[in-house]
Amino acid sequence: MSENLIEVKNLRIAFPTEAGGWHQAVRGVSFTLGREKLGIVGESGSGKSLSGRAILGVLPDYVRIEADKLAFDGIDLRAASPRQRRHLRGGRMGMVLQDPKFSLNPVMTAGAQIVEAIRIGDRRISRAAARKGALDILHSLHIRDPELVFDRYPHELSGGMGQRVMIGMMVVREPDVLIADEPTSALDVTVQMQVLSILDELVERRKMGLIFISHDLQLVSRFCDRVIVMYAGQIVETLDARRLGEAQHPYTKGLLACLPEIDGPLTPLPTLDRQAAWSQLP
Amino acid sequence: MSTMPTHTIARAQVRAAQFKQIKSFCRRFARNPSGMFGFFILVALLFCAAFAPWLATHDPYLPNLSGRLSAPGADYWLGADELGRDIYSRVLYGSRLTLLIVGLVIVTSAPIGLLVGVIAGNFGGWVDTIFMRVTDVFLAVPKLLLALAFVAALGPGIVNAAIAITLTAWPPYARMARAEALAVRNSDYVNAVRLAGASEFHIIVQHIIPMCISSVIVRMTLDMAGIILTAAGLGFIGLGAQPPLPEWGAMISTGRKFIFDQWWVATVPGFAIFIVSLGFNLLGDAIRDLLDPHLKARP
Amino acid sequence: MTDTILGVEHLSVRFGASTVVDDVSFAVARGESFGLVGESGSGKSTILRTIMGLSPDWSGTIAVNGVPARGTPRREFSTQVQMVFQDPYASLHPRHLIGNAIAEPMRIHRMDNVEARTLELLALIGLGEDFAYRYPHELSGGQRQRVAIARALALSPKLLLLDEPTSALDVSIQAEILNLLNRLRAEMGLTFVIVSHNLAVISYCCDRLMLMQNARHVETLSRAQLRNRELDQDYTKAFVAASTL
Numbered sequence: 001m002s003e004n005l006i007e008v009k010n011l012r013i014a015f016p017t018e019a020g021g022w023h024q025a026v027r028g029v030s031f032t033l034g035r036e037k038l039g040i041v042g043e044s045g046s047g048k049s050l051s052g053r054a055i056l057g058v059l060p061d062y063v064r065i066e067a068d069k070l071a072f073d074g075i076d077l078r079a080a081s082p083r084q085r086r087h088l089r090g091g092r093m094g095m096v097l098q099d100p101k102f103s104l105n106p107v108m109t110a111g112a113q114i115v116e117a118i119r120i121g122d123r124r125i126s127r128a129a130a131r132k133g134a135l136d137i138l139h140s141l142h143i144r145d146p147e148l149v150f151d152r153y154p155h156e157l158s159g160g161m162g163q164r165v166m167i168g169m170m171v172v173r174e175p176d177v178l179i180a181d182e183p184t185s186a187l188d189v190t191v192q193m194q195v196l197s198i199l200d201e202l203v204e205r206r207k208m209g210l211i212f213i214s215h216d217l218q219l220v221s222r223f224c225d226r227v228i229v230m231y232a233g234q235i236v237e238t239l240d241a242r243r244l245g246e247a248q249h250p251y252t253k254g255l256l257a258c259l260p261e262i263d264g265p266l267t268p269l270p271t272l273d274r275q276a277a278w279s280q281l282p
Numbered sequence: 283m284s285t286m287p288t289h290t291i292a293r294a295q296v297r298a299a300q301f302k303q304i305k306s307f308c309r310r311f312a313r314n315p316s317g318m319f320g321f322f323i324l325v326a327l328l329f330c331a332a333f334a335p336w337l338a339t340h341d342p343y344l345p346n347l348s349g350r351l352s353a354p355g356a357d358y359w360l361g362a363d364e365l366g367r368d369i370y371s372r373v374l375y376g377s378r379l380t381l382l383i384v385g386l387v388i389v390t391s392a393p394i395g396l397l398v399g400v401i402a403g404n405f406g407g408w409v410d411t412i413f414m415r416v417t418d419v420f421l422a423v424p425k426l427l428l429a430l431a432f433v434a435a436l437g438p439g440i441v442n443a444a445i446a447i448t449l450t451a452w453p454p455y456a457r458m459a460r461a462e463a464l465a466v467r468n469s470d471y472v473n474a475v476r477l478a479g480a481s482e483f484h485i486i487v488q489h490i491i492p493m494c495i496s497s498v499i500v501r502m503t504l505d506m507a508g509i510i511l512t513a514a515g516l517g518f519i520g521l522g523a524q525p526p527l528p529e530w531g532a533m534i535s536t537g538r539k540f541i542f543d544q545w546w547v548a549t550v551p552g553f554a555i556f557i558v559s560l561g562f563n564l565l566g567d568a569i570r571d572l573l574d575p576h577l578k579a580r581p
Numbered sequence: 582m583t584d585t586i587l588g589v590e591h592l593s594v595r596f597g598a599s600t601v602v603d604d605v606s607f608a609v610a611r612g613e614s615f616g617l618v619g620e621s622g623s624g625k626s627t628i629l630r631t632i633m634g635l636s637p638d639w640s641g642t643i644a645v646n647g648v649p650a651r652g653t654p655r656r657e658f659s660t661q662v663q664m665v666f667q668d669p670y671a672s673l674h675p676r677h678l679i680g681n682a683i684a685e686p687m688r689i690h691r692m693d694n695v696e697a698r699t700l701e702l703l704a705l706i707g708l709g710e711d712f713a714y715r716y717p718h719e720l721s722g723g724q725r726q727r728v729a730i731a732r733a734l735a736l737s738p739k740l741l742l743l744d745e746p747t748s749a750l751d752v753s754i755q756a757e758i759l760n761l762l763n764r765l766r767a768e769m770g771l772t773f774v775i776v777s778h779n780l781a782v783i784s785y786c787c788d789r790l791m792l793m794q795n796a797r798h799v800e801t802l803s804r805a806q807l808r809n810r811e812l813d814q815d816y817t818k819a820f821v822a823a824s825t826l
Contacts, residue, residue, distance in 0.1 A: 018310060043751035044722070159621065188620035188778065189823040215751060258756035260785035262825055263808050268763065269756035269785070299678055299714040470672035471682075474729070477633050477664055478686035478736060479656030488685075492676045 005177050005209040006033040006055060009069035013050050013233075016062060026050050027233040033177065037203060037210045039220035039241065041255075042230035048213050051230075052179045055211075056095055057085040073176065091121055094170030096199075098182040100162030104154040110165040111150030114138070117169045137168040141198050160191030164198065171202050177209045178202075185214070196223055217244070217255050229255070232279035251278055310572055317568020323561025331377040340368035342375040342528050351544045361546035364536060369550050372528035376551065379440060379529045380558065383513040383522075384506050386444035387451055392502050394448075395455020400490050402456070403463025404482065414460065417453045425450040426515065433521040440529070443522040447512050451505065458501060462494040496573035503566030507559035514555050530555050584611040586740050586772045587632070587662075592641035594624070594631050601627045602639075603796040611739070614766060614773040616787030618780060618820075623793040625776045626667075629742045632774075633664050645740055656690070663733035667745035669725035673717040679703075679728050680713030686735040702731040706761060723754035727761065734765070743775045747782060759786060780824040784808070792817050 013026035026047035031038070042048040053059050055070070057077065070077045072088060080088070089095075097103040105113055114134035119125055125133070131150075138146035141164040154162055163183060170178060180199065184192040200223065203210045214220045220227055221241045229237045229252045237249040247253050254272040311317055330337060339359065340346075346366035354361040360370040402413035420428075429446035436442045466472055472489050480488075516522035517531025525532065530551040537548030587609040594602040602624040609615040617625040631639050634655060643650035645661045666672040673682055683702055687695045700710055706727040717725055726746060733741055746762070747755035763786065766773055777783050783790050784807055792799040792814075800814045812818050 018306060020313065043753065189780075190620065190819060193823055217752075255752060258753050260756070260759065260781045262781050262784040262821070264781070264785065266785065268760045271756050271760065272753040295714045296678060296680070299716070303716065470666040470668060471674040473633075473635060474664075474666065474672055474732060475685055475689070476655070477635075477659055478689050478732075479654075479659040480685075480689050484689065489674055492674075 003034055004032045004071075005035065005073055006211075007069055007071045008032070008051070008055065009067060011051060011054060011067040011070065012065070013047065013054055013059070014064040014066075016064075022064065025233055026054070029230070029233070029235055031228055031235065031238070033209045033211060035207050035209050036226065037200075037212060037224040039212045039214065039224035039227040040230060041214060041217045041220050041227055043215060043255075045232075046230040047233040048230050049181050052095070052181055052211055052213050056089055056093055056179060057082075058089070058095070090117075091173050092176045094173070094175040094178045096163070096167055096170055096178065096180040096183045099186040100154065100157075100159060100166045101186075103166055104162060106154050109151050109153055110157060110162075111135075111138075114150075114165065114169050114172055117172050121173045133172065134168070137172045138165070140202075141168050142194070158191075159187050160195060163187060163191075163195050167195070167199060167202070171206070171208075174206060175208065177211070179211045179213070181213045182215070183212075184219070185216075192219075217252070218259065234279070236278060249278075250275070307572060311568060314568040314571065316564045317571075320561045320564030320566075320568060323557060324565055327377055327381065327558055327561070330374050331381050334371075334374045334378060338368070338371035338374050340371045342367060342372040343526050351540060351547065353544070354546055360550045361544070363533070363547050364540065367528075369533075369546065372533060373530070373551055373554050376528040376530045376533065376554065377558075379523055379527060380510055380513065383440060383444050383447070384509050386441070387447045387509050388502055388506065390444075390448045391451035392455055392498055395452035395457075396459045396491065396494060396498055398452070399456035399459025399461075400463045400486055400494060403460035404467050404486055404490055410460075413456070417456045420450070420453045421457075423450075426512065429512065429516060430519075430521065433516060438516075438521045438524055440523045440527070443513055443516045446516070447509055450512075451509065454505075455498060455501060458497055459494045462497055463490050466490050466493045500566060500570040500573055503562055503569055506562040506566070510555060510559050510562070585609065586611040586646055587615075587774065588642070588644045589628070589632070590642045592628065592631065592639065592643065594627050594636050594639040596636075596638070601796050602631070604641075605793070605796075605798045606641075607791055607798070607801065609740075609772060609774060611772055612770060613789065614775065614787045616783035616790035617774065617776045617793065618778065618783050618790050619793035619799075620778060620820075622795070624796040625793050626744050629664060629744050629774065629776055632662065632742060634658070659686070659738075660690070660736045661738055662740040662742060663736060663738045664742040664744065665726070665729050665733050665746050668749050669722050669729055670717075670749070672729045673725055675717055677716075678713065679715050679717065679720070682717075682728060683713075683732050683735055686732060690736060698735070702735060705734070705765070706731045721754075722750050723757060726750060726754075726758055730758075730761070730765070734769075739770070740772045740774070743773060745777055746775065748777065748779065755782070762786065780807075780821065792820060 009030045011026055011029040012024065014022040014024050017023045029047070029051055040048045040051065050059065054065050055072070055077070059065065067078060072093065077085065104110070111131070111134050114137060115127065115130040118130040118133050135146045135150060138149055143149050143161070143164060149157065149161060149165065157165065183199065184195050187195060202208065212220055212224055221244045224241045227239045227241050228235050229239065229249065231251050237247060237252050239247055239252070244256065247256065251272070254270070257270045258272060260269060344367065349358060349362045349366035351364055352358045352362040352366070358368050358370070360373070362368055363372070398413050398417065402410040428450050432446040432449060433442050467490060472485060475485060475489060513522055514531030514534070517529040518535045520535065523529030523532055533551040534548045537551070540547050585608045589608070590606045592602055592605045593600060605628065617628060619625045627636060630636050632643055632645070632650060634650060645658070648658060648661055650658065680699055684695050684699045687698060699713060703710060703712055708724060708727055720728065747758050750758060759782065762773065765771060773786070775783065775786055784804060787804065789801065789803050790807065791801045794816050800812070800817045810821065812821060
């Protein structure tokens with residue numbers, strides 16, 4: 001990839017522990033993101049979400065973040081002021097979270113939240129124009145009746161619809177990078193595919209970079225170009241999404257094997273035999 | 283089936299596990315400097331109350347008219363009041379009264395409020411309605427006014443002041459306990475024991491009250507400062523401890539007359555109230571940071 | 582009809598004005614594993630909670646082992662059927678030791694040898710004896726779910742209701758829990774009713790399954806019918822298609 005939107009080198013994230021020490025949750029993660037779809041897969045506690053949040057700069061301030069390089073489009077994020085980072089977050093980077101129930105403001109209508117997102121970026125846009133922009137976005141998210149959804153409160157929307165509104169809020173400012181943290185895990189299977197295809201369409205059309213964080217290796221490999229597999233705060237393997245079957249690391253293989261399948265055998269599922277060596281620093 | 287284990291759950295091991303919890307709490311508490319400061323004040327207060335006879339330089343009740351309103355000095359460390367009684371000794375003995383009132387109010391109001399709230403929250407329906415409307419009635423009356431009316435009816439005195447403060451102090455506990463109980467009673471872990479056939483009494487005692495205790499403790503420590511101030515207020519207007527008892531509020535009240543010329547008479551007990559309230563507030567804040575389930579920001 | 586352990590007939594459940602389960606009937610045979618599948622809001626979890634007596638407003642009949650759910654004291658009913666909840670982080674009391682959590686149902690029923698049996702149950706679910714002296718926050722999600730299963734088995738019920746038992750867990754842990762459940766069912770002759778939104782889990786664990794949508798029954802299938810795609814309803818076809826992508 002010639003143009004790197006995001007460049008992360010040796011990212012380390014640590015939490016203070018009860019005993020007064022530090023717990024290293026992310027231990028030396030490096031990757032780059034171009035205008036592509038990059039999946040980050042791992043189990044809970046693997047540090048995948050933390051890495052995404054560190055890029056956005058939305059981790060609590062008691063967390064210690066260190067990196068040799070943490071850059072967005074040539075801007076050094078470590079040196080950026082809070083104001084500058086906020087500016088980036090609002091305009092050029094966006095984040096879609098797992099559950100729209102918790103990430104949308106419950107006392108504002110869906111439309112008002114998109115309008116707000118538009119007008120925070122540029123105060124000169126009139127309310128009417130912003131409203132039109134919001135309706136256009138909702139329309140582009142394959143919502144049949146945008147006017148109806150516009151005036152609804154989050155609790156009146158289904159999970160899939162809420163997630164579309166959330167995506168709408170994030171893409172309305174045309175960010176260069178979208179970080180989606182388990183964007184479909186809270187959704188039903190039949191809705192999951194719709195939301196994914198909407199996301200796919202947006203990324204393709206606007207030539208965005210997408211980081212798709214998920215625990216579901218199968219899903220990520222179907223959707224992304226490249227997949228990073230994380231374990232215990234480290235990257236164990238980076239794969240071409242189409243060549244999942246050629247995974248080398250026993251952890252990746254184990255993750256693939258332990259899933260039950262609708263037409264799979266009924267013999268006991270293979271379980272992961274976690275090796276201490278996987279979590280040792282190289 | 284697997285082989286029968288040879289030994290059973292050992293009490294000692296259960297105690298060890300519980301002890302570990304307490305130790306972890308203490309360790310985290312020790313890392314909070316302002317909490318430690320508050321704790322230190324509380325310990326100092328307890329120490330003063332326990333050893334007042336040994337720490338005092340004079341009899342707190344014995345007037346000495348020749349030493350009336352003496353300024354702080356070698357003889358009277360913190361001065362003497364209008365009857366020539368040593369203020370330092372009186373403040374020391376006053377800490378006993380303060381602790382007595384705080385203790386009386388806390389051991390009565392917190393359990394009453396906790397029980398009312400937990401029962402209302404767990405059972406719901408008309409029980410909830412009756413209990414909470416009664417609570418609302420108590421909350422609707424201004425605190426000091428209710429205490430005043432009560433003391434006026436029963437006559438002034440330390441115990442009556444404590445009862446009066448209790449009357450006004452329990453409703454917030456009931457509110458809080460009810461809110462906790464409402465959240466806990468439909469949680470999966472309570473449902474699980476309910477499904478095992480547990481009685482509602484068992485659920486309340488074993489499951490709901492333990493979840494309310496931490497909020498109650500937090501509220502209690504934060505409340506103590508308020509109780510001290512209310513008790514001092516009642517003493518100040520002459521409805522709390524009666525002379526010659528060295529109650530801090532009453533001491534300020536008598537010192538008021540000399541505030542411009544003999545400032546120490548009112549200032550020293552006032553300072554004592556200030557220090558002790560501050561201590562309880564700092565302690566309460568620290569405990570809240572550690573215990574409050576709604577503030578679990580850190581892992 | 583074969584030996585029925587759970588019979589549900591014309592079950593309707595209402596929450597206030599809305600009907601969340603609408604006239605659903607099914608029967609589960611002794612020793613079988615029965616799956617309830619559907620999207621969120623389809624009413625599948627509500628059915629389990631209603632069987633356990635956690636829904637206030639319902640009509641129809643429910644019988645476990647011939648014992649009617651309505652009118653039977655919970656203490657008596659609790660030895661017939663137990664439930665495992667979805668979220669292992671919410672189903673254990675945060676201030677109770679694991680050993681006490683498992684022992685509690687047996688203490689409530691004043692059983693003998695409670696402590697020995699607690700350790701036996703811990704061994705059965707593959708956790709060491711020292712777990713009895715730990716608090717839930719010291720355990721991982723998978724370990725907590727094992728404890729919840731042990732607690733449900735403490736009263737030796739023959740029927741176990743599992744509400745999304747693995748959906749809050751990582752896939753590798755899910756495999757361990759599913760293997761454990763299958764082993765327990767075989768060893769102890771249990772009957773399972775498993776609620777899940779994950780068709781793969783249901784196909785792996787259940788002999789028969791019932792698909793629900795919007796509070797209603799859509800289709801009941803055997804595992805063979807599902808695997809041969811002998812599907813009648815359009816919704817079933819769409820659901821299976823979305824799940825196999």
